[in-house]
Amino acid sequence: xxxxxxxxxxxxxxxxxxxxxxxxxxxxxxxxxxxxxxxxxxxxxxxxxxxxxxxxxxxxxxxxxxxxxxxxxxxxxxxxxxxxxxxxxxxxxxxxxxxxxxxxxxxxxxxxxxxxxxxxxxxxxxxxxxxxxxxxxxxxxxxxxxxxxxxxxxxxxxxxxxxxxxxxxxxxxxxxxxxxxxxxxxxxxxxxxxxxxxxxxxxxxxxx
Amino acid sequence: xxxxxxxxxxxxxxxxxxxxxxxxxxxxxxxxxxxxxxxxxxxxxxxxxxxxxxxxxxxxxxxxxxxxxxxxxxxxxxxxxxxxxxxxxxxxxxxxxxxxxxxxxxxxxxxxxxxxxxxxxxxxxxxxxxxxxxxxxxxxxxxxxxxxxxxxxxxxxxxxxxxxxxxxxxxxxxxxxxxxxxxxxxxxxxxxxxxxxxxxxxxxxxxxxxxxxxxxxxxxxxxxxxxxxxxxxxxxxxxxxxxxxxxxxxxxxxxxxxxxxxxxxxxxxxxxxxxxxxxxxxxxxxxxxxxxxxxxxxxxxxxxxxxxxxxxxxxxxxxxxxxxxxxxxxxxxxxxxxxxxxxxxxx
Numbered sequence: 414x415x416x417x418x419x420x421x422x423x424x425x426x427x428x429x430x431x432x433x434x435x436x437x438x439x440x441x442x443x444x445x446x447x448x449x450x451x452x453x454x455x456x457x458x459x460x461x462x463x464x465x466x467x468x469x470x471x472x473x474x475x476x477x478x479x480x481x482x483x484x485x486x487x488x489x490x491x492x493x494x495x496x497x498x499x500x501x502x503x504x505x506x507x508x509x510x511x512x513x514x515x516x517x518x519x520x521x522x523x524x525x526x527x528x529x530x531x532x533x534x535x536x537x538x539x540x541x542x543x544x545x546x547x548x549x550x551x552x553x554x555x556x557x558x559x560x561x562x563x564x565x566x567x568x569x570x571x572x573x574x575x576x577x578x579x580x581x582x583x584x585x586x587x588x589x590x591x592x593x594x595x596x597x598x599x600x601x602x603x604x605x606x607x608x609x610x611x612x613x614x615x616x617x618x619x620x621x
Numbered sequence: 622x623x624x625x626x627x628x629x630x631x632x633x634x635x636x637x638x639x640x641x642x643x644x645x646x647x648x649x650x651x652x653x654x655x656x657x658x659x660x661x662x663x664x665x666x667x668x669x670x671x672x673x674x675x676x677x678x679x680x681x682x683x684x685x686x687x688x689x690x691x692x693x694x695x696x697x698x699x700x701x702x703x704x705x706x707x708x709x710x711x712x713x714x715x716x717x718x719x720x721x722x723x724x725x726x727x728x729x730x731x732x733x734x735x736x737x738x739x740x741x742x743x744x745x746x747x748x749x750x751x752x753x754x755x756x757x758x759x760x761x762x763x764x765x766x767x768x769x770x771x772x773x774x775x776x777x778x779x780x781x782x783x784x785x786x787x788x789x790x791x792x793x794x795x796x797x798x799x800x801x802x803x804x805x806x807x808x809x810x811x812x813x814x815x816x817x818x819x820x821x822x823x824x825x826x827x828x829x830x831x832x833x834x835x836x837x838x839x840x841x842x843x844x845x846x847x848x849x850x851x852x853x854x855x856x857x858x859x860x861x862x863x864x865x866x867x868x869x870x871x872x873x874x875x876x877x878x879x880x881x882x883x884x885x886x887x888x889x890x891x892x893x894x895x896x897x898x899x900x901x902x903x904x905x906x907x908x909x910x911x912x913x914x915x916x917x918x919x920x921x922x923x924x925x926x927x928x929x930x931x932x933x934x935x936x937x938x939x940x941x942x943x944x945x946x947x948x949x950x951x952x953x954x955x956x957x958x959x960x961x962x963x964x965x966x967x968x
Contacts, residue, residue, distance in 0.1 A: 441938070448727035448737070449790055450938035510938070518927075526925055579925060582788075583907040584835040585735050 414484040426488055430495040433461040434502070451510045458503035463573045465496035466539075467595055470570060474601040490546050493566065497543040500536050507532075528579035535572035538565045567602075570595055704859035706797045709778035711852055713878075713950070716781055719792040721861050723935045728868045729786065730887055731836060732821065732828040739830070740868035746827040747888065749872040756804075758894035759814035768872045772858055774807070775799040779862065780855055782878035785917045785949045791931040796876050797859030802850045810846070810894040818843040818899035819875060819886035836902050842886040843899040843913070844877065847958055853878055853951060857885075879951040881915045912968040916959070917949035921968045 414422075437457055440446050446453045469492035476485045507529070512518040522529045542563055544550075551559045574595055577588040718724075730740035752768040777797050784792045805817070823839035825831045831838050848854065855876040858865060865871035870887025877884050883903050893899065903911035910924055919929045932941040948955050959967075 444937075446938060448723040448934045449932055449941070451932050451941050452790070454938065510942070513942070522927065525922065525927075528925055582735075583910065586833070586835065587735060 419484060419487060423488070423491065426491055430465065430492070433457055433499070451506070455503065455506045455510070458499050458506060459577070462496055462499040462503050463570070463577065463591055465492055465499060466566065466570045466573060467591060467598065469493040469496055470566060470595070470598050474598055474605070477601075477605060493539075494543060494546055497539045500539055503532075504536050528576050531572050531576035531579060535569045535576055538569035538572065542566055542569075567599065702864045704777055704797050704862060704864045706779035706859070706862055707776045709780055711800075712779060712781045712795075713783060713793075714781070716783065716793040718781060718795050718861075719933075719935050724792060724794055724860060725866045725868060727934055729788075729882065730830075730868055730870065731834050732823075732830045732838075732840065732888075733868065734830050735834060741866075743829060744867035744871075747822070747824070747867050747871070748827075749867065749888075752872050752890075754873065754889055755891045756808045756894075757891065758818075759811045759896060760894050761809040761811065764808065771804070771856070771873060775803050777858060780876075782853075782855070782876060783946075783949050783951075784876075784878065784882055785931060785945065787881035787883055787911065787915065787923060787928075789923075789926060789928060789931050789945075790934055791943075791945075792934045794876075795861055796855055796857045797862060798855045798857035798876070800852045801854045801856045801875055802852060804856055804892070805846075805850060808892065808894070813896050814894035815846050816843055816895045816897065816899050817846060817849040818891075818893040818895060818901075819889050820891040820893065821886055822888045822890050835906075837900070837905050838902075839890075840886065840902045841900060842875075842884055843895075843901045844884070845898075845958075848877065848955075851955060851958065853954055879916055879948040879955045881911075881917060883911065884915050914959075914964075914967050916955075916964065916968075917945060918947060918964055918968065919945040920947075921965055 437446070437454055440453075441450075469489055472485045472489045472492070476482045507522075508514055508519065512522065523533060542565060545554065545559065545562060554562065574588060574592050577591070581587055726741045727737045728740040729737070730744065733740040733743040750768065753765050754768070754771065755763070755765045757763040776799065778799055779795055779797055781793060781795045784794050810817075819842045821840035822828075823831065844854070855878075857870070857874050857876045858872065860866075860869060865874065867888075870885075870889075873889050874887040875885050875889065884901075898913055901913060904913050917928075922928050928945055930942050931945045933943055946952075
């Protein structure tokens with residue numbers, strides 16, 4: 414893929430990633446956030462965070478399917494940072510609309526409610542990733558260490574999915590789709606790394 | 622069944638004429654005698670017919686009196702059938718009802734799907750006529766009653782109640798119905814009956830949620846007998862002076878305003894009297910989260926979220942939140958039902 418197409422595609426990705434926020438702002442100003450605006454904003458920001466995070470995690474497994482998809486990696490940081498951005502908005506709904514910025518209410522919530530803990534963990538895990546998202550950080554940390562650190566994205570997504578399961582009513586299975594997608598991505602990673610190990614060992618055997 | 626143009630001052634006649642099935646007849650007459658003794662609605666108390674026919678004018682008057690917000694557009698007014706109501710001292714005053722649109726488009730009725738807008742989209746296929754309700758279990762005699770009989774059994778009252786969902790949102794709804802106790806008296810439960818169970822229609826051909834959601838279907842709910850007999854417990858047929866839309870539990874449901882919304886079973890086909898606490902859908906599913914009592918209580922949190930405050934549906938985003946009231950504000954009337962009970966244990 415040539416440079417021009419990448420730039421064009423990046424513009425599209427930016428626009429698409431801003432769409433959920435733009436829609437919320439538009440609906441907010443036209444008084445059209447539905448019967449329960451607090452829930453509308455909370456759910457929209459939460460869904461978007463989780464979806465973007467999972468999409469960003471899909472890039473590496475997809476890229477491995479074919480060398481011709483190598484260009485995909487150039488969108489990973491963008492998607493990851495957008496996921497963090499929506500995660501921050503989602504956190505803000507809790508700080509503002511649910512807790513009214515009351516520290517006592519927040520402490521109570523975090524201490525008592527496991528879904529808040531899981532959500533908080535998911536967000537906290539994204540913080541170091543967003544902070545080390547620059548090329549400078551990659552150089553500074555070194556490729557291997559940077560990569561190891563950024564595997565936390567998977568842990569964050571798992572926490573996010575657990576957070577989702579813990580907030581829906583028992584018996585409700587709406588989080589199943591995102592869970593399955595994440596599971597497939599994790600499985601693809603495991604299969605890949607096992608195959609790598611086997612072929613490396615095979616390589617060692619042949620060499621000796 | 623004729624509900625005369627003059628409203629309910631002719632209720633006696635309506636009831637007698639309306640009973641068709643032989644078995645029900647005797648009981649109805651017996652039931653009726655009892656009603657006659659307890660109360661007769663004086664004509665003067667009946668809300669003028671013009672109030673229903675020209676509700677908008679009526680509401681303008683209400684708005685002028687300071688009941689702001691009543692004057693909201695109700696798009697489905699035209700296609701819903703009217704259900705004339707009389708005033709009731711048991712109605713909660715001083716509240717601004719949630720808009721008809723929100724009450725009828727933001728629903729939890731899992732038989733029709735889990736999303737709030739699913740019931741409004743999917744419930745239309747449910748047939749609410751003919752409809753029969755079976756009354757059985759620990760009663761003198763098993764009975765079946767048609768919706769028409771139920772509708773004409775007692776004057777339909779307008780009861781504005783707060784409605785608090787266990788999910789921490791709330792509404793104010795002008796329900797239409799009469800106290801469930803009227804029906805229970807007619808049903809003649811045996812002295813050993815201590816609980817009432819309500820069962821909702823289970824029809825997979827019109828209820829996609831039955832396959833999608835993992836609850837013990839049919840949906841069941843229950844009350845202790847004294848709760849069911851409490852005058853606030855409403856056998857409900859309508860809202861905003863019209864018959865219930867399907868998504869709100871047509872053609873007949875119960876409303877228990879001091880309990881979380883899921884206790885108020887919708888689209889009831891059976892009322893079952895038992896000696897022991899009956900099984901109830903959400904309590905079966907997650908007993909730690911949904912108690913049998915499920916009284917609205919800001920001091921007992923749901924294991925997964927706080928019940929201290931609630932989001933009022935239809936309010937602007939930054940003024941939605943308001944404190945939750947003990948027994949949803951009906952403590953004066955119902956707290957005595959739970960004297961000596963540890964409400965943290967019996968949540």
